[in-house]
Amino acid sequence: TSPRLQVDLDQGTGVAVMRLQNPPVNSLSLEFITDICINVEKLEMDKSCRGLIITSNQPKVFSAGLDILEMYGKSPERCGEFWRAVQEMWLKVYSSNMAVIAAINGSSPAGGCLLSMTCDYRIMADNPRYSIGLNETQLGIVAPFWFKDTMVNTVGFRTTEVALQLGLLYNPSDALKIGLVDQLVPEDQVLATATKTMTKWFAIPDHARQITKSMMRKPTIDKMTSNREADIKNFVSFITKDSIQKSLRMYLEMLKKRKA
Numbered sequence: 001t002s003p004r005l006q007v008d009l010d011q012g013t014g015v016a017v018m019r020l021q022n023p024p025v026n027s028l029s030l031e032f033i034t035d036i037c038i039n040v041e042k043l044e045m046d047k048s049c050r051g052l053i054i055t056s057n058q059p060k061v062f063s064a065g066l067d068i069l070e071m072y073g074k075s076p077e078r079c080g081e082f083w084r085a086v087q088e089m090w091l092k093v094y095s096s097n098m099a100v101i102a103a104i105n106g107s108s109p110a111g112g113c114l115l116s117m118t119c120d121y122r123i124m125a126d127n128p129r130y131s132i133g134l135n136e137t138q139l140g141i142v143a144p145f146w147f148k149d150t151m152v153n154t155v156g157f158r159t160t161e162v163a164l165q166l167g168l169l170y171n172p173s174d175a176l177k178i179g180l181v182d183q184l185v186p187e188d189q190v191l192a193t194a195t196k197t198m199t200k201w202f203a204i205p206d207h208a209r210q211i212t213k214s215m216m217r218k219p220t221i222d223k224m225t226s227n228r229e230a231d232i233k234n235f236v237s238f239i240t241k242d243s244i245q246k247s248l249r250m251y252l253e254m255l256k257k258r259k260a
């Protein structure tokens, strides 16, 4: 176990709840992503676990996305290692045999939105102060093709085309309208609703649901795995550019200023 994750598997129901707790905002550092991968893998191998709910133990935030400090001022080698871990997390969750539900109890920008979209179903707190979306362009960076593919698979091409270019963050009701999330519930009912919803997914024979899930996702997964090394190379050369480093620095400064 890790201090950054609380994982509880109910042997009776077969539902595991994974709570993200990497203060303050569950940003996805290399270490945190590695913890998530190890724990998803463990549950995947556990025959008694049929479903996974991912939620946050931090107030107001599901996940702030990738840890910007992992992409700022780091060596190319370290950037490559980080990116391989990001890919691995996506692969593990997107191809999971478990039914995976995101219980989004806070804001979920960029990598947080990606993690949510890799789940099978999304339930979000109906708090208008929360937002979700792939806002990469706002940081002056570009969501890679498999982020794009995952969003296209979730909300369709045209919505993705506009959302990605403008780096749109949606409030919960707009996210529901475009299908980025599947259901809104009062904040204190997000986890309970996820647990209840899981029974609907468990009512279907696992093998039939799993083969169907794989049929839907395999082309996207195969495309990513066959371009994996090129994608790492591409990320490292992009992110280490002076102009991109400058954009990230300005964004970090903006985050700090906004707070003051």
Ligand code: CO8
Binding pocket: 024, 025, 027, 060, 061, 063, 064, 065, 066, 067, 068, 069, 107, 109, 110, 111, 112, 135, 136, 139, 141, 142, 143, 144, 235, 238, 239, 255, 256, 259
């Ligand atoms: N990484 C690192 N630090 C972060 C991040 C992050 N993603 N997000 C917030 N922090 C830091 C803040 O700077 C702040 O630090 P400090 O306390 O030292 O000032 C602290 O966490 C708390 O943040 P806030 O005060 O802003 O907390 P709030 O509760 O007010 O807001 C939010 C929470 C809404 C999550 C807000 O922090 C936010 O909007 N964060 C930025 C989110 C974001 O834009 N993430 C994008 C990351 S990039 C990504 O995920 C995909 C990259 C794909 C790469 C492709 C390249 C080719």
